[in-house]
Amino acid sequence: MIDWALIAESWPLYLNGLKISLILMAISVSASFLLSVPLAIARVSRNPWLSKPVFLYTYVIRGTPLLVQLYMIYFGLAQFEWLRESMAWPLFRNAWFCAWLAFALNSTAYTTEILAGALRQTPSGELEAARSLGMSTATIYTRILLPSAIRRALPQYGNELVMVMHATSIASAVTIVELTRTARDVYYNHLAPFEAFGLVAVFYFVITFALVGLVKLLEGRFLRHLRPMSIPSKAA
Amino acid sequence: MFLHGYFPAILEGLRSTLLISATSLSIACLFGLIGAGAKLSGSRMAGLAADVYTTLIRGLPELVLLLLIFYGGQIMVNALADRAGLGYFDINPFLAGTLTLGFIFGAYLTETFRGAILAIPRGQMEAGKAYGMTQGQILRRIILPQMVRHAIPGFTNNWLVMIKATALLSIIGLDDMVHRANLASATTRAPFTFYATIAGLYLAVTTISILLLGWLERRFSLGVRKVEF
Numbered sequence A: 001m002i003d004w005a006l007i008a009e010s011w012p013l014y015l016n017g018l019k020i021s022l023i024l025m026a027i028s029v030s031a032s033f034l035l036s037v038p039l040a041i042a043r044v045s046r047n048p049w050l051s052k053p054v055f056l057y058t059y060v061i062r063g064t065p066l067l068v069q070l071y072m073i074y075f076g077l078a079q080f081e082w083l084r085e086s087m088a089w090p091l092f093r094n095a096w097f098c099a100w101l102a103f104a105l106n107s108t109a110y111t112t113e114i115l116a117g118a119l120r121q122t123p124s125g126e127l128e129a130a131r132s133l134g135m136s137t138a139t140i141y142t143r144i145l146l147p148s149a150i151r152r153a154l155p156q157y158g159n160e161l162v163m164v165m166h167a168t169s170i171a172s173a174v175t176i177v178e179l180t181r182t183a184r185d186v187y188y189n190h191l192a193p194f195e196a197f198g199l200v201a202v203f204y205f206v207i208t209f210a211l212v213g214l215v216k217l218l219e220g221r222f223l224r225h226l227r228p229m230s231i232p233s234k235a236a
Numbered sequence B: 001m002f003l004h005g006y007f008p009a010i011l012e013g014l015r016s017t018l019l020i021s022a023t024s025l026s027i028a029c030l031f032g033l034i035g036a037g038a039k040l041s042g043s044r045m046a047g048l049a050a051d052v053y054t055t056l057i058r059g060l061p062e063l064v065l066l067l068l069i070f071y072g073g074q075i076m077v078n079a080l081a082d083r084a085g086l087g088y089f090d091i092n093p094f095l096a097g098t099l100t101l102g103f104i105f106g107a108y109l110t111e112t113f114r115g116a117i118l119a120i121p122r123g124q125m126e127a128g129k130a131y132g133m134t135q136g137q138i139l140r141r142i143i144l145p146q147m148v149r150h151a152i153p154g155f156t157n158n159w160l161v162m163i164k165a166t167a168l169l170s171i172i173g174l175d176d177m178v179h180r181a182n183l184a185s186a187t188t189r190a191p192f193t194f195y196a197t198i199a200g201l202y203l204a205v206t207t208i209s210i211l212l213l214g215w216l217e218r219r220f221s222l223g224v225r226k227v228e229f
Helices: A003-044 A047-061 A065-076 A094-120 A124-134 A137-174 A179-190 A193-222 B005-040 B044-058 B062-083 B092-117 B122-132 B137-170 B177-188 B191-220
Strands: none
Touching: A003 A047, A003 A137, A003 A179, A047 A094, A047 A179, A065 A137, A065 A179, A065 B137, A065 B177, A065 B191, A094 A137, A124 A137, A124 A179, A124 B044, A137 A179, A137 A193, A137 B062, A179 B062, A193 B062, B005 B044, B005 B092, B005 B137, B005 B177, B005 B191, B044 B092, B062 B092, B062 B122, B062 B137, B092 B137, B137 B177, B137 B191, B177 B191
């Protein structure tokens, strides 16, 4: 029933696709994390000139499909002659750059909201204690607010990592031969959907649960202080 | 001319996107209710099957599931038809697409519905039983109306994610809004205009959904006092 020879034969292609998917995810996630820390601080700011534009950004990004955002950047920008004649054009013509930009901008919106939510949950006593010790705002953020907010955000951030991993499959729509594109190529060449997509499903499944496990480990390490002292019995 | 005369075609695509979303949502609700029922049924087998269902779906990208079910289903249906001595079937992309999306989001709704049912105090169901209500009456009069209130926030979230996920159906050839924008871009060479337009339309749909479901949540919570500190 299952064509094992085909699987064995296309295995190296899948490993290569896996590498591409993981690289795409890594560069998107690192960029979005770096961007979302300052944006989250702006988002919780009391100054509407800071918080409102960030809200608008996250709202628009979160309200539109990633596929359309990617098409806007990769296919859409070619419409503008000034861009085509500018120095930046080689970048925007490159599928990798466009995919990276789209995924990073998209994930930034979600990560910003996650971090902003965690920042808002800061116990007010922590902030008051820091202020009463005479810390400057910058010190308060780097020593008190951000470390604890990033820890609290960890479970949700783990979900976001899985979402980005799954989102990288959309790069298959713009010629990048990552895992999903590999599976689609194998399918078109052999018309064997169960082998082609079943195998890629196994890959995604393993990565997803490896990510989930990794985040669980990190939670055990960094959220130890938030664990309940004794677990109340579940029996009602 | 507005959008090079393609505005009606795009609007037609919007209609198709909304139809796909609504159909997928109904299917997802069905799968979600069955899944939640299975998880809460206390039956080992049903619970296990539902766990496998939700875990599997959440571990895979939507696009991969879509391709697997669309192309795999095509071959499977034809193998079955062949065995039954019937001719070749071309799977309708609308049917395959909405079924797949419904199946995927049914897994997410399973968790939403399960949580919503668990949020109803047990005593109420026992009280219903004590009044001599049948299981069906308890479901209709006690569980469902209160479940809606608890399920709305999670439901809203899933609905928003699902509307956006319908864009992926253009990849398997469904004639939705993205597909219309692809066609219009190809002929007018103004791709940004069209993708930005449909992005705006998606944003309008999500915004209206958030407002409507927010209003619905307030309606269903009328009898509930909020905690005031």
